[in-house]
Amino acid sequence: MNDQLFTSIIIPARNEWSLTWQCIRSVRQHTTIPHEIILVDNGSEQAMPGHFAKYANLHIIRNRWNRGFAAAINQGLKRAKGNYLVWLNNDTLPSHRWLSQLIHVLNTEPSAGLVGPVSNRVIPEQKISIQLSTPEQIHRFSSKFNRTNPQKWREAPRLSGFCLVYSRQVFEAVGLLDERFGLGTYEDDDYCHRVRLAGYRCMVAGDTFVHHFGSQSFRKNGYREFQKILRQNRRYFIHKWNRLPDG
Secondary structure (H helix, E strand, O other): OHHHOOEEEEEEEEOOHHHHHHHHHHHHHHOOEEEEEEEEEEEEOOOHHHHHHHHEEEEEEEEEOOOHHHHHHHHHHHOOOEEEOOOOOOOEEEOOHHHHHHHHHHHHHEEEEEEEEEOOOOOOHHHHOOOOOOOHHHHHHHHHHHOOOOHEEEOOOOOOOOEEEEEEEHHHHHHOOOOOOOOOOHHHHHHHHHHHOOEEEEEEEEEEEEEEEOHHHHHHHOHHHHHHHHHHHHHHHHHOOOOOOOO
């Protein structure tokens, strides 16, 4: 495999270690491209299990408090060595050919800057209607669904940050995430907007499925608190860009 494809996969996590371990194991099992995983422990109250530190090519960054999604991703980006960079939520289950197909879109589609997969729990631009509950069902579906088909690629005004892939060239042009979005929400909208301002396109890989269990951390904080953060960050986005977010 060409080392030019070496990829840094950044996974922020806060508690939820069994879910995080399931994600990491699935990445390792279903990623043929050379890669490293950068796990950012964002102020967990629960101690990280010891076996995480023994995993080859798994680099761990520990925060004493929850610095938020954007800050955690930025920490990973500063540490990353890859020619390709991935944001990946810990509540996902990547499966067959997930990364190779996403990178293939970047390397094939002119001016593609960011690429994201389709999923079950995601913004409308990337959502497909599918009900899957067990890892076995998810892997079985992904094995059949994840087949390269450029006719399913499409441009979108925004992509969800639950799983995003881009090149180091795009990163160097656009820079780090805006940490003023705090705990999370709208930092991905902001980044997509900046990518488009830099002359790149946001692409949905409609031929690639990554399962998303969905916002586990926000669920624990409560719906009311989540809505408060959402409103605050929406106001900040509008103030920053003097426009409404897409979608």
